[in-house]
Amino acid sequence: MSILDQKQLIASIHPFGQLSSRELDVLMKKIDIAYYTKDTLLISKDLESIAFYIIIKGTVHEYIDEQLHNVYSHGDSFDADALIYGKTESRFVVDEDLICYEIKKEDFLDLMQNKEIQSYFLQDFISRHKHLKEFDAQSDFTPFLMARVSEMFLHKACIVDADVSIYEALQEQKKLQAKVIIVQKDESYCIVTDTDLREKVLLERLSIDGKISQIAKNEIITIQSNDFLFNALLIMTHKGIKRLIVTEDDKIVGVLEQLDLLSFFANHSHLVAVQIQKASSIEELQFVSEDIKNLIVTLRAKGVKARYITKLVSALNEKIYKKVFEMSVPKELQDKCSLLVMGSEGRAEQTIKTDQDNALIISDDVDEALFVAPMEQLNSYLLELGFPKCKGNVMVSNPFWRKTLHDFQLQIKEWLSSLDEKELQNLSIFLDAKSVAGEESYLTTLRNYLYENFAHREDVLAHLAKAVLYFETPLSLFSGFVLQKEHNNKLDLKKGGLFAIVHGVRVLALQYKIDETNTIERIKELNNRGVIDKNFAEELIESFDTIASIRLLALLEAKNLDEENYINPQKLSKNQRDLLKDSFKVVNKFKKFMSFHFHLNMVV
Amino acid sequence: MFKNFFSDFKKKRNLAKLKDEKFRFLFEEDSSGEYVVFDTETTGLNPKKDEILSIGAVKIKDNKILTSQTFEIYLKNSAEISSKSIEIHHIRPCDLENAIDAKEGIERFLHFIGSRTLVGYYLEFDVAIVNKYIKKSLGIELPNEMIEVSEIYFDRMMPLIPQGNIDLRFDTILKKCRVPDMGAHNAVNDAIMTAMIYLKLTQENNNVKTSI
Numbered sequence: 004m005s006i007l008d009q010k011q012l013i014a015s016i017h018p019f020g021q022l023s024s025r026e027l028d029v030l031m032k033k034i035d036i037a038y039y040t041k042d043t044l045l046i047s048k049d050l051e052s053i054a055f056y057i058i059i060k061g062t063v064h065e066y067i068d069e070q071l072h073n074v075y076s077h078g079d080s081f082d083a084d085a086l087i088y089g090k091t092e093s094r095f096v097v098d099e100d101l102i103c104y105e106i107k108k109e110d111f112l113d114l115m116q117n118k119e120i121q122s123y124f125l126q127d128f129i130s131r132h133k134h135l136k137e138f139d140a141q142s143d144f145t146p147f148l149m150a151r152v153s154e155m156f157l158h159k160a161c162i163v164d165a166d167v168s169i170y171e172a173l174q175e176q177k178k179l180q181a182k183v184i185i186v187q188k189d190e191s192y193c194i195v196t197d198t199d200l201r202e203k204v205l206l207e208r209l210s211i212d213g214k215i216s217q218i219a220k221n222e223i224i225t226i227q228s229n230d231f232l233f234n235a236l237l238i239m240t241h242k243g244i245k246r247l248i249v250t251e252d253d254k255i256v257g258v259l260e261q262l263d264l265l266s267f268f269a270n271h272s273h274l275v276a277v278q279i280q281k282a283s284s285i286e287e288l289q290f291v292s293e294d295i296k297n298l299i300v301t302l303r304a305k306g307v308k309a310r311y312i313t314k315l316v317s318a319l320n321e322k323i324y325k326k327v328f329e330m331s332v333p334k335e336l337q338d339k340c341s342l343l344v345m346g347s348e349g350r351a352e353q354t355i356k357t358d359q360d361n362a363l364i365i366s367d368d369v370d371e372a373l374f375v376a377p378m379e380q381l382n383s384y385l386l387e388l389g390f391p392k393c394k395g396n397v398m399v400s401n402p403f404w405r406k407t408l409h410d411f412q413l414q415i416k417e418w419l420s421s422l423d424e425k426e427l428q429n430l431s432i433f434l435d436a437k438s439v440a441g442e443e444s445y446l447t448t449l450r451n452y453l454y455e456n457f458a459h460r461e462d463v464l465a466h467l468a469k470a471v472l473y474f475e476t477p478l479s480l481f482s483g484f485v486l487q488k489e490h491n492n493k494l495d496l497k498k499g500g501l502f503a504i505v506h507g508v509r510v511l512a513l514q515y516k517i518d519e520t521n522t523i524e525r526i527k528e529l530n531n532r533g534v535i536d537k538n539f540a541e542e543l544i545e546s547f548d549t550i551a552s553i554r555l556l557a558l559l560e561a562k563n564l565d566e567e568n569y570i571n572p573q574k575l576s577k578n579q580r581d582l583l584k585d586s587f588k589v590v591n592k593f594k595k596f597m598s599f600h601f602h603l604n605m606v607v
Numbered sequence: 608m609f610k611n612f613f614s615d616f617k618k619k620r621n622l623a624k625l626k627d628e629k630f631r632f633l634f635e636e637d638s639s640g641e642y643v644v645f646d647t648e649t650t651g652l653n654p655k656k657d658e659i660l661s662i663g664a665v666k667i668k669d670n671k672i673l674t675s676q677t678f679e680i681y682l683k684n685s686a687e688i689s690s691k692s693i694e695i696h697h698i699r700p701c702d703l704e705n706a707i708d709a710k711e712g713i714e715r716f717l718h719f720i721g722s723r724t725l726v727g728y729y730l731e732f733d734v735a736i737v738n739k740y741i742k743k744s745l746g747i748e749l750p751n752e753m754i755e756v757s758e759i760y761f762d763r764m765m766p767l768i769p770q771g772n773i774d775l776r777f778d779t780i781l782k783k784c785r786v787p788d789m790g791a792h793n794a795v796n797d798a799i800m801t802a803m804i805y806l807k808l809t810q811e812n813n814n815v816k817t818s819i
Contacts (some may be wrong), residue, residue: 009674009789031674031675032675033675034674034675035671035672035673035674035675036671036672036674036799036802036803037670037671037672038670038671038672038803038806038807038810039670040810059787060785060786060787100785100807102786102787102803104674105671
């Protein structure tokens with residue numbers, strides 16, 4: 004009984020769940036519980052690892068070269084590598100009094116006989132990452148299929164007495180805007196569909212004054228409101244019917260239509276795009292942009308990778324931008340300028356509407372003043388559509404970001420010589436610029452001008468790159484959430500991880516004259532040019548995707564913009580936490596790479 | 608000195624009553640360096656009248672709880688288990704299907720503990736009820752040394768709360784010592800949790816104070 008409890012505990016820790024019940028029984032006979040006080044050194048270069056540890060309570064820090072490399076807490080285990088290879092470069096130190104399961108070295112190595120366990124522990128970073136992600140995707144998929152019928156939009160049920168006439172029944176149906184009529188005969192119910200009306204009334208020339216009961220033949224098929232949508236779909240497919248009557252405590256509460264169900268399951272992004280195209284007013288666009296958020300939720304639940312979601316959403320937002328541009332800029336001026344989106348939108352990494360970051364390049368041969376009113380209009384339209392104002396005022400309504408081509412070139416010159424933080428930030432924003440409407444060639448011109456000027460200016464690049472090291476990778480925060488309940492235990496995903504990758508890759512893209520603005524595309528291109536090797540490129544992409552995907556989750560749950568980058572690691576599943584930790588490790592590796600590449604330790 | 612003398616004396620008298628030589632090992636010097644934490648589930652709280660339903664025990668060596676050698680048995684009972692006690696220990700009559708005879712169970716338990724020092728929470732009760740069985744069959748009481756965790760805990764807390772009123776409930780100690788609640792309260796789990804408390808209180812150098 005109690006041994007079973009311990010067994011369940013072990014089985015709940017991936018990958019031990021893969022063991023058969025018999026294998027688990029054998030394993031249980033080999034597990035002891037150990038207690039270590041704070042600061043105990045468990046494994047190090049000189050202290051050979053003698054056991055595999057699974058943490059019940061407490062935290063352990065892993066240091067490499069005196070730098071905090073990883074934090075392990077409840078449910079985590081370590082360190083397979085040290086046992087398999089018999090040596091390690093890391094130091095494992097107890098940070099908070101530790102109670103843990105111990106599997107002795109020989110027993111652990113015995114466990115490796117199991118193929119699943121073996122492959123899990125022997126995999127290199129990338130495949131382990133993918134393995135975990137797949138595992139995660141399964142569980143991601145589940146809530147979607149496991150949504151309840153009651154969570155769906157249900158149509159009103161039109162229930163009529165068996166004695167009423169067909170005409171009266173139809174009137175009642177119209178009043179309730181119901182798709183079908185449910186006829187009550189004593190305690191049982193039958194259904195009358197449009198098909199019944201067509202075939203039994205119209206084709207057989209039945210009088211509509213006749214009783215409804217004569218055409219109600221088919222018994223209703225019901226589903227409990229607390230049943231799973233998945234089951235609803237199964238019943239519909241199985242019986243070849245288009246709707247189910249939903250009941251609660253044996254009472255009819257509504258009708259579930261196949262169409263609603265399918266649209267819930269389907270990715271209706273295509274539909275959204277068409278709607279944007281067709282929109283002729285701001286109100287219509289507003290309606291569409293609501294849809295985009297639902298789309299994100301659906302796609303994420305389906306386990307679609309964050310990078311595809313953000314790309315899709317960016318593409319849709321781009322269409323909105325284009326539409327708004329057409330609505331606010333007079334036709335004759337539309338090819339005299341180029342509307343840019345910058346920042347996350349420029350990189351096509353935007354999820355739900357983040358701040359507006361936009362700019363306008365104006366042709367040198369037109370009067371700038373002509374654009375003042377249209378651009379203000381454009382900003383306010385976007386605001387109405389729920390794109391919040393940019394706090395840094397990086398918007399076309401701001402003259403700084405609304406310049407002629409010539410003035411922008413002067414600005415680039417200035418950026419080259421300025422060491423001012425604010426200016427460097429503006430430059431960073433501009434580096435992600437992407438033309439979404441108007442004449443695209445203006446941006447190409449500016450981009451080339453940028454490359455020419457920054458060529459061989461490693462000093463400026465290094466200064467720009469230095470920001471990569473601004474924020475600590477928040478690995479230690481993981482222990483924070485265990486130790487300090489009174490603090491706000493959240494983790495800043497943007498500062499902690501995304502920023503370093505995005506910014507570092509952006510600077511490298513400038514150095515190597517890469518036109519792409521999307522971070523992942525930039526990484527791929529950097530790999531093509533031989534700046535980073537394939538393995539590292541893949542690690543970076545996977546890590547970036549992981550952090551972005553978890554951030555997406557935070558964004559969807561955030562109630563206001565201030566919270567959007569934060570996540571409480573305790574709310575993450577164990578797998579997500581592992582993925583996140585691994586990703587932060589890669590972020591640290593990337594920071595080291597950047598330091599070396601730009602000799603950042605020499606830049607003051 | 609006197610205390611030692613007295614306990615030696617008691618032990619000798621106890622030994623003199625031993626009816627079965629096979630159990631002399633209970634009186635021998637312990638050389639394993641291990642402790643045994645044990646807990647019983649009973650039909651009630653009166654050691655004279657009530658019976659043992661199950662015994663759970665684990666050994667402690669240094670800083671380790673040897674869960675790999677967990678001891679767990681269910682004992683057959685003379686009477687029907689009252690529904691009231693079922694609410695407490697969650698042992699239903701059907702759980703006792705694999706139960707063994709009390710005599711055999713207790714003997715197995717004695718072999719498990721040997722002459723090791725016993726550790727427990729309100730150990731007095733558990734020992735008293737075990738004694739009831741072995742007095743009858745072997746003529747002796749458990750001769751093992753005993754450590755009461757609530758006593759260690761009390762001594763630890765005393766300097767912190769000089770006014771007394773130290774809450775000695777199991778759940779409170781568990782929480783204060785930051786020992787994870789393993790969920791189901793049954794003999795083995797309670798023994799494991801008690802073992803964790805014991806390690807926590809004895810292994811760290813007064814760190815409890817700072818963490819409490």
